[in-house]
Amino acid sequence: xxxxxxxxxxxxxxxxxxxxxxxxxxxxxxxxxxxxxxxxxxxxxxxxxxxxxxxxxxxxxxxxxxxxxxxxxxxxxxxxxxxxxxxxxxxxxxxxxxxxxxxxxxxxxxxxxxxxxxxxxxxxx
Amino acid sequence: xxxxxxxxxxxxxxxxxxxxxxxxxxxxxxxxxxxxxxxxxxxxxxxxxxxxxxxxxxxxxxxxxxxxxxxxxxxxxxxxxxxxxxxxxxxxxxxxxxxxxxxxxxxxxxxxxxxxxxxxxxxxxxxxxxxxxxxxxxxxxxxxxxxxxxxxxxxxxxxxxxxxxxxxxxxxxxxxxxxxxxxxxxxxxxxxxxxxxxxxxxxxxxxxxxxxxxxxxxxxxxxxxxxxxxxxxxxxxxxxxxxxxxxxxxxxxxxxxxxxxxxxxxxxxxxxxxxxxxxxxxxxxxxxxxxxxxxxxxxxxxxxxxxxxxxxxxxxxxxxxxxxxxxxxxxxxxxxxxxxxxxxxxxxxxxxxxxxxxxx
Numbered sequence: 001x002x003x004x005x006x007x008x009x010x011x012x013x014x015x016x017x018x019x020x021x022x023x024x025x026x027x028x029x030x031x032x033x034x035x036x037x038x039x040x041x042x043x044x045x046x047x048x049x050x051x052x053x054x055x056x057x058x059x060x061x062x063x064x065x066x067x068x069x070x071x072x073x074x075x076x077x078x079x080x081x082x083x084x085x086x087x088x089x090x091x092x093x094x095x096x097x098x099x100x101x102x103x104x105x106x107x108x109x110x111x112x113x114x115x116x117x118x119x120x121x122x123x124x125x
Numbered sequence: 126x127x128x129x130x131x132x133x134x135x136x137x138x139x140x141x142x143x144x145x146x147x148x149x150x151x152x153x154x155x156x157x158x159x160x161x162x163x164x165x166x167x168x169x170x171x172x173x174x175x176x177x178x179x180x181x182x183x184x185x186x187x188x189x190x191x192x193x194x195x196x197x198x199x200x201x202x203x204x205x206x207x208x209x210x211x212x213x214x215x216x217x218x219x220x221x222x223x224x225x226x227x228x229x230x231x232x233x234x235x236x237x238x239x240x241x242x243x244x245x246x247x248x249x250x251x252x253x254x255x256x257x258x259x260x261x262x263x264x265x266x267x268x269x270x271x272x273x274x275x276x277x278x279x280x281x282x283x284x285x286x287x288x289x290x291x292x293x294x295x296x297x298x299x300x301x302x303x304x305x306x307x308x309x310x311x312x313x314x315x316x317x318x319x320x321x322x323x324x325x326x327x328x329x330x331x332x333x334x335x336x337x338x339x340x341x342x343x344x345x346x347x348x349x350x351x352x353x354x355x356x357x358x359x360x361x362x363x364x365x366x367x368x369x370x371x372x373x374x375x376x377x378x379x380x381x382x383x384x385x386x387x388x389x390x391x392x393x394x395x396x397x398x399x400x401x402x403x404x405x406x407x408x409x410x411x412x413x414x415x416x417x418x419x420x421x422x423x424x425x426x427x428x429x430x431x432x433x434x435x436x437x438x439x440x441x442x443x444x445x446x447x448x449x450x451x452x453x454x455x456x457x458x459x460x461x462x463x464x465x466x467x468x469x470x471x472x473x474x475x476x477x478x479x480x481x482x483x484x485x
Binding site: 013015016018019020022023026085086104105106107108109 | 271277279281283303310313
């Protein structure tokens with residue numbers, strides 16, 4: 001039996017956290033929620049299969065967290081999907097190394113498609 | 126008699142211009158010679174030189190470098206064409222290098238045979254204050270729109286999950302749970318919008334108080350009772366001296382007390398006592414709410430009443446909201462002639478004290 005993929009979600013709003021958990025657990029993923037970005041910066045977390053990163057986290061800029069994750073040896077290959085209420089940071093997110101960008105509020109289908117796409121195993125050459 | 130009438134008319138005009146603080150300019154375009162009134166020198170921060178004729182460059186050189194090109198172009202357009210000159214632009218004052226916003230208006234007084242203006246007259250006045258208010262409002266709207274997307278995100282997610290659950294014929298109790306959460310989110314959004322409206326009214330000086338005789342002790346006990354119902358892990362205690370009736374806006378004061386109580390609960394997440402003290406102070410009555418929760422850092426204590434401020438310490442679990450509650454509470458209290466203050470120590474808790482004056 002295939003082990004469930006683990007996703008770390010960061011968002012400082014309890015309702016959004018809850019909604020994420022609902023959506024992703026129903027889709028068959030294991031979910032861990034961080035209300036702030038500190039553990040991601042300090043490396044104090046079990047490496048997941050994917051990270052959903054909110055742009056604004058308790059005063060810490062999500063872009064900085066993304067750059068940090070992509071700069072570290074053991075986290076640079078974890079796909080990062082950045083989330084923001086502002087549509088204009090798409091380019092900045094990608095420049096910071098994010099693998100994808102989703103604008104809030106998002107369509108559930110859109111999020112799930114992005115997640116499964118980035119979790120898919122790489123195609124054989 | 127005609128001379129008398131002319132002098133009278135000129136005097137009247139001077140009074141009108143003075144009272145409106147309007148700078149005037151009179152431009153002989155052919156000779157490029159401009160006459161400024163005293164007010165014109167004032168707004169430019171330049172010393173009155175008795176009215177020496179200026180060149181048009183003496184004006185355009187004061188215009189902010191980023192605005193200079195298009196303002197000059199607009200002036201030329203008014204000279205060549207038939208439209209008046211009308212512009213809002215920045216200048217840099219001569220005396221203190223400060224940037225000020227100006228509104229300028231001018232119209233051709235005479236034209237040559239080719240239709241080109243030969244003389245133009247106009248006014249200029251300082252609109253910096255208005256511009257600052259506009260900018261603050263735009264900024265406010267920007268932040269507000271952004272912040273409202275958070276509750277909308279949760280709501281949309283719940284709605285889509287619900288749709289899915291119904292399509293899959295999922296367990297009704299699960300679906301009902303999601304509906305409840307969706308409903309809660311809607312209530313939260315409603316509260317946020319009210320906060321925004323309050324903050325907007327405050328911003329525009331439109332928040333009006335409806336004062337009436339108020340038994341603060343009764344109001345506080347009502348608020349405490351209601352707050353107690355929202356938490357099973359906290360114990361709210363009231364210690365009250367006998368305090369006189371005050372004159373205040375009942376609903377607005379309730380809003381302030383509710384806000385302080387809900388913060389006390391929020392920021393002591395491990396549950397605990399919350400002590401509410403009512404006492405008499407010089408010329409007023411005081412309500413203090415003390416929690417024994419996470420406390421506020423020294424740096425944040427100064428800013429806690431600022432608009433949109435939220436504690437950014439990663440160790441503090443942040444809660445949703447626009448960061449307007451305390452800002453609004455503080456404004457309401459100040460409108461009453463009272464004071465809202467906080468004392469806090471990180472890790473030990475905070476005490477918020479609200480003081481309202483006795484007497485009308």
